[in-house]
Amino acid sequence: MPVYLDHAATTPISGPALAALIHELSRSGNPSSLHGSGRRARAVVEQARETLAAAAGAHPSEVIFTSGGTEADNLAVKGLFWARRAADPARTRILVSSVEHAAVQDTVAWLEKHEGAEVVWLPVDGDGVLRLDALKAELDGGAESVALVTVMWANNEVGTVQPIAGVTALAAGHGIPVHSDAVQAFGSIPVGFDSSGLAAMSVSGHKIGGPVGVGALLLGRAVKLVPVQHGGGQERDVRSGTLDTASIAAFAAAAQDAVGHLAAESARIAALRDALIAGVRATVPDAVLRGTDPGRNPAGRLPGNAHFTFPGCEGDSLLFLLDMAGVESSTGSACTAGVPRPSHVLLAMGLSEETARGAQRFSLGHTSVPVDVEKFIAALPDAYARARQAGMASHMSNIQTASTQR
Structure with missing residues (x-):
């Protein structure tokens, strides 16, 4: 057996997650269907939603299931930008740390190229920690043009934990929503959505012992978001698409196990x-x-x-x-x-x-x-x-x- 030292890329599925996955794969039912099998699948999804919410320090209604961290990042950054700009056309700036994962980095670059966003890359120090003074300067110098701030909770390469409380405190003074990619942090260090001051937070299943292909966006109940994909209106009309009951159940089991220990x-x-x-x-x-x-x-x-x-x-x-x-x-x-x-x-x-x-x-x-x-x-x-x-x-x-x- 090789020595596996790449858990930040993906970690093996945990025992509780595997058991939940196998159990649900042996059954069928679309959670949007109204018959018995559909209602049973819906109950599994809603129980998983409550379990994941408890693990992430959120309300169940704030859990939006996605296909993973990348989709959650795209949904948060694009959705917040579009919603904020629609409410106020002057809000075109996105403040983003210069050490973000490609899922955020490439998303804001796309918005800059195709949607007229002005991206401000915030500097970090020699350890990779966001410079809060630089963020403060950008906010003090023109908060009225800022659509959102996005700063990861912990870096996927060098492991540096970011000062999220400081970021949200600065942004709150100007009424600006903050998104955080918490894919590396969740299940590894204490992460609480409700106490963080964040408007949106992305998490992923396969980083914490769940299966690949499932994640979630934690989204504040009062936060307005424009959908990225359209269809059946599942997940608060924010993220359409048939829910993967088995993967969602396994994700919740992995989260409960990881946070519990x-x-x-x-x-x-x-x-x-x-x-x-x-x-x-x-x-x-x-x-x-x-x-x-x-x-x-x-x-x-x-x-x-x-x-x-x-x-x-x-x-x-x-x-x-x-x-x-x-x-x-x-x-x-x-x-x-x-x-x-x-x-x-x-x-x-x-x-x-x-x-x-x-x-x-x-x-x-x-x-x-x-x-x-x-x-x-x-x-x-x-x-x-x-x-x-x-x-x-x-x-x-x-x-x-x-x-x-x-």
């Missing part, structure tokens, strides 16, 4: 993370931890995230060499047409492109155990040495090519 499990996983960080530092002293250092600020980083840059090598090379050694990790960066690109998150944190190319993310979850960390640390030095050697060879080849072309 949150304190103990977060502490267990954080201890594994700290052992992993110490092991990397001991075996590869050149590696640099990126994001908030948990030794300095334990609450400032997700318990399961350890992100390093390894100088002198490409992240993809290290990933494949670790994979060959039986360790599965992630570069945390985008890749288009087979050409690796440095992470926009690391660049926003002030790293150079060359440094950012050596990124590697190691993320732990509910199936992680101490031996996983031990095996990884044992495999790392050789993998890094080989990746660095390959990087140096490539660098020399580029120099020789450039010299020949002069």
Whole structure:
């Protein structure tokens, strides 16, 4: 069995979620139908809605089921922008952190290109934490033109937890709604929608032990939202489409399990993370931890995230060499047409492109155990040495090519 250190991408389905999924897949019924099977399916969905709401600190009516975090982000950002602009055409600005997941980043870029939005990318510090002073300056300098603010609860690459309470407090003073992509945070650290001051919050099933293909948008009961897709008017007339009863039941079971064991499990996983960080530092002293250092600020980083840059090598090379050694990790960066690109998150944190190319993310979850960390640390030095050697060879080849072309 390989050592799986990519739980931030997706984590194995939990026992309670699998049981709920199998149970519901053995039955049928459209929850919008009025006959017995339909009413039974509807009851399952509504029970799941109540369970998920309790886990997320929300009212059941605030839970809008979606196909995942990406759809929830699109629905929130587009829907809020359209609704706010319709109410006041002057509200065309979107304030967004510069380290957002592509689901938010690409959505606001689309609104800028096709819908006339003006996007303001808010800076972060060297740990990837949003600069609240920059947000305050944008609000104080022209809040009347702001449609919404969107800031993720915790970063998917470097694990940095954002000051959501500070964000919502600043926005509330101007009556501006705030959306947060909480996909990485929910089920990993305490997350409460009602107490957050957020207008909308996105969560996903497969990040917490549920199945792939289901998520939810937590949406305040008084918040106006323009639908992105139209049809039967399910989910408060905000998100049409036949509901996936089995996946919704499994998602709720996973959420209840994750939140029910949150304190103990977060502490267990954080201890594994700290052992992993110490092991990397001991075996590869050149590696640099990126994001908030948990030794300095334990609450400032997700318990399961350890992100390093390894100088002198490409992240993809290290990933494949670790994979060959039986360790599965992630570069945390985008890749288009087979050409690796440095992470926009690391660049926003002030790293150079060359440094950012050596990124590697190691993320732990509910199936992680101490031996996983031990095996990884044992495999790392050789993998890094080989990746660095390959990087140096490539660098020399580029120099020789450039010299020949002069």
